[in-house]
Amino acid sequence: MSTNSIDMIKVNNTANLKLRHCQGFTLLEALIGFLILSIGMLGIASLQAISLKSGKTSVYGSVAMMKVDELFESMRINPTALSDYTLSGSNNGCTDAVNCNESALALDDVFWWEKNLTAGLPDTASTTVLVTPAVAPSKMAIVTVTVTWSERNKNAAGSVSKNYTATSNICTGIPC
Numbered sequence: 001m002s003t004n005s006i007d008m009i010k011v012n013n014t015a016n017l018k019l020r021h022c023q024g025f026t027l028l029e030a031l032i033g034f035l036i037l038s039i040g041m042l043g044i045a046s047l048q049a050i051s052l053k054s055g056k057t058s059v060y061g062s063v064a065m066m067k068v069d070e071l072f073e074s075m076r077i078n079p080t081a082l083s084d085y086t087l088s089g090s091n092n093g094c095t096d097a098v099n100c101n102e103s104a105l106a107l108d109d110v111f112w113w114e115k116n117l118t119a120g121l122p123d124t125a126s127t128t129v130l131v132t133p134a135v136a137p138s139k140m141a142i143v144t145v146t147v148t149w150s151e152r153n154k155n156a157a158g159s160v161s162k163n164y165t166a167t168s169n170i171c172t173g174i175p176c
Contacts, residue, residue, distance in 0.1 A: 057151060057162070063120035064147040064164035067113065071129070071145055072168045074109040079172045081106035082141055086129045089114055117147065124150040124159075139173035 075085055081102035089111030094100035100108065110129075118125055125147060132142040144167045150159040 053152075060121055060149060060151065060162065061164060063117075064149070065166070067117045067120065068145045068147060068164065068166045070116075071109070071113050072143065072166070072170070074106075074113065075143060075168075075170050078102055078105055078109070079141070079170055082131045082133075082143065082170060082172065085110055085143075086131055121147070121149045122151065134172050139171055139176050140169040141172050143168050143170050 071085070075082060084103045084106035087107060087110065089109070090107045091111050092098075092100055092104040092108040094105050094108040114127065117127065127148075128144075128146040130144040130146075132144075134141045144165065146163055146165040148161060148163040150161055153160045
């Protein structure tokens with residue numbers, strides 16, 4: 001046990017010394033990795049929430065657009081009662097079994113249109129229908145429909161107002 005055994009003891013003590021200084025380092029690496037992963041997951045969750053909000057806004061815009069087009073088509077079928085489409089609707093029960101005049105049909109169309117519109121949009125939805133009558137010699141009336149609704153504001157408390165406006169020419173006589 002001369003010099004060789006003393007050298008071996010020194011090497012073993014140095015290895016033990018290095019291990020004592022490294023204890024907890026892997027735990028620290030794991031915690032930092034978990035922190036970075038957590039921040040990334042929060043970012044993904046935020047993007048998901050923004051995506052859902054944008055999707056809902058898109059759905060509301062599409063519903064408004066389709067319903068306004070439905071109203072324009074009802075007006076094209078019943079052009080003699082265009083001014084009645086600006087009034088609030090009433091359920092006149094106009095069906096195949098019940099014959100209605102043009103005015104009653106227009107009010108019935110508006111009633112069911114508003115019912116369907118509020119089913120697809122938030123409860124705060126409101127509508128405005130503006131009819132500009134045809135000026136001779138033209139037989140084209142100009143109809144503007146605006147649908148307004150409120151959505152939750154993602155940046156602050158309260159809500160933000162959204163709207164969809166469309167204008168169409170409706171022929172009021174034959175030939176146009």
